[in-house]
Amino acid sequence: MARFKNILIVVLIPLALVLSWAGGEYQVQSVTIERIQNISDEISEVNRVDDHLFRGRNLSSGAPIYIALENKPSYGGPLTVATVVNDQKQIEHVAILQSSDTSSYLQKVVGLGVLSVFVKQPVDALPQIDVISGATISSSAIMRGIERAANRVGVAEFGLSEITETKEKATPETAKLSTVFLLFAAAWFLTSKKFPLSRRNSRWALMVTSVITIGVMYGALLSLSTLVILISGSWTHGLASYAPLLCLVLAGAAYLLTKKNLYCSVICPFGAVQEGLGMITGCSSPVRTGWMQWLTRLWVFVLLAAALYFHAPSDAIYEPFGKAFNFIGSSAVYILTIIVVISSLIVRRPWCVLFCPASVLFDYFKLARSIFEKRDGQLSGLGGGK
Amino acid sequence: MKKTVSIVIYLLFIVICSVEVVPKLIHSSQKEVAFVPYSAGIEDRSNSTEEIDYGRLLENANMDEDTKF
Numbered sequence: 001m002a003r004f005k006n007i008l009i010v011v012l013i014p015l016a017l018v019l020s021w022a023g024g025e026y027q028v029q030s031v032t033i034e035r036i037q038n039i040s041d042e043i044s045e046v047n048r049v050d051d052h053l054f055r056g057r058n059l060s061s062g063a064p065i066y067i068a069l070e071n072k073p074s075y076g077g078p079l080t081v082a083t084v085v086n087d088q089k090q091i092e093h094v095a096i097l098q099s100s101d102t103s104s105y106l107q108k109v110v111g112l113g114v115l116s117v118f119v120k121q122p123v124d125a126l127p128q129i130d131v132i133s134g135a136t137i138s139s140s141a142i143m144r145g146i147e148r149a150a151n152r153v154g155v156a157e158f159g160l161s162e163i164t165e166t167k168e169k170a171t172p173e174t175a176k177l178s179t180v181f182l183l184f185a186a187a188w189f190l191t192s193k194k195f196p197l198s199r200r201n202s203r204w205a206l207m208v209t210s211v212i213t214i215g216v217m218y219g220a221l222l223s224l225s226t227l228v229i230l231i232s233g234s235w236t237h238g239l240a241s242y243a244p245l246l247c248l249v250l251a252g253a254a255y256l257l258t259k260k261n262l263y264c265s266v267i268c269p270f271g272a273v274q275e276g277l278g279m280i281t282g283c284s285s286p287v288r289t290g291w292m293q294w295l296t297r298l299w300v301f302v303l304l305a306a307a308l309y310f311h312a313p314s315d316a317i318y319e320p321f322g323k324a325f326n327f328i329g330s331s332a333v334y335i336l337t338i339i340v341v342i343s344s345l346i347v348r349r350p351w352c353v354l355f356c357p358a359s360v361l362f363d364y365f366k367l368a369r370s371i372f373e374k375r376d377g378q379l380s381g382l383g384g385g386k
Numbered sequence: 387m388k389k390t391v392s393i394v395i396y397l398l399f400i401v402i403c404s405v406e407v408v409p410k411l412i413h414s415s416q417k418e419v420a421f422v423p424y425s426a427g428i429e430d431r432s433n434s435t436e437e438i439d440y441g442r443l444l445e446n447a448n449m450d451e452d453t454k455f
Contacts, residue, residue, distance in 0.1 A: 027419045034420040040427050084427075095425035103413065106423070115426035286392035299400070303407060310414040318403040332406040339402065343395045347388070354392065355399040 003371065010368045021232050021308040028311060036067055039082060039095045053156055063087050066157045068149035069097065073238030074141035076100035076314050077229055081142060083149035085123055089158055094118045094146050100234065101138055102314040109138045118146050123154040137240045176218045176243040183210055184250045187266040207272035215269030215325040222247045222263060223321060224303060224357040225313035232308055255365045264358055270321050271352045277344035286347035286354055300360040
């Protein structure tokens with residue numbers, strides 16, 4: 001009976017999450033034309049030509065207008081922009097139709113003028129604008145997207161030649177992915193019986209390496225928004241970095257195959273920082289009561305479902321990782337980071353044990369794995385497999 | 387004692403995380419499905435970059451060249 005209950009839970013949770021995403025997707029897909037008309041009151045009679053190109057009319061003059069959409073990978077996931085061109089080859093409107101970036105951050109980027117600089121410009125002679133320092137990924141996604149959409153209209157409606165996109169400055173994506181992979185391989189070797197050196201010292205060496213690389217240099221920590229991006233499939237449209245996604249996949253695969261939680265115990269930079277602080281006072285782990293476990297699980301599930309339904313991975317971001325390593329985040333996250341730092345001196349790894357969404361994820365993996373084992377797993381009392 | 391401390395820390399976490407997350411969810415639930423977050427057009431070109439002091443804006447936006455996004 002307990003086994004049947006576990007199977008039911010393991011199947012129903014992802015099913016509910018996928019249904020949440022599908023409900024939001026249905027709404028988004030059915031309103032593309034309405035969304036284009038909402039760019040300006042002057043846009044009317046919009047008809048679809050293909051997936052990216054639309055035709056309409058200017059409400060005042062009755063002249064034809066051409067609208068193109070373009071997707072580009074931004075900081076939080078894919079970003080969709082629209083460029084509206086009149087029959088004089090001039091850009092009348094530009095807009096961001098959809099974005100997974102944090103709204104307050106995107107507002108700052110847009111406030112720098114990345115949209116308005118394109119208005120009134122001819123599609124065959126767009127201004128050459130470089131990315132904005134301090135907002136490289138998002139400003140690049142917006143500006144290159146508008147340029148590409150404008151060229152799409154130029155090619156389809158005005159016989160212009162297609163412009164080959166100039167490659168952005170090479171990002172260290174290969175280095176990021178290689179580092180994540182090597183860290184997982186080293187963590188797996190560390191926990192294997194064949195490891196010849198001191199496990200304690202080697203574990204610390206790995207954790208320090210992870211803090212420097214995954215934490216400070218790459219900011220590629222696994223978070224709840226990573227799970228939203230994975231389930232929603234938005235990663236297929238491009239991401240600024242696939243390193244957090246690789247972390248998630250390798251962490252899950254390692255746990256399901258070897259029953260070892262390599263991410264939390266060795267690789268997580270935030271866990272390493274908390275553990276390092278705890279060593280100063282020699283404190284012990286906090287008490288994680290039953291109601292805390294269930295409240296955290298409920299919190300994570302509701303947040304995941306909501307972020308999937310709204311197609312907004314940034315809605316699920318509340319972890320203090322960004323502020324701790326890259327100084328990105330709101331005032332609330334800043335306060336949370338300070339509390340985690342202080343409480344790490346009182347109890348060992350307070351965030352990891354009490355409220356980290358990764359522990360809920362590993363609880364789920366443990367339950368899923370227990371189905372295939374002879375002994376029945378129990379959802380209560382699972383400790384993330386540390 | 388340790389249990390009390392753990393409960394206090396846990397409650398602090400959940401309250402602060404709620405402060406961070408709940409407004410975002412309310413905003414997402416209240417916006418129309420066909421909502422256009424940002425647009426610029428001929429009729430509202432007052433924010434042209436020609437009139438923008440990038441240095442001041444970056445400063446106000448609490449960003450600098452070393453900040454990575």
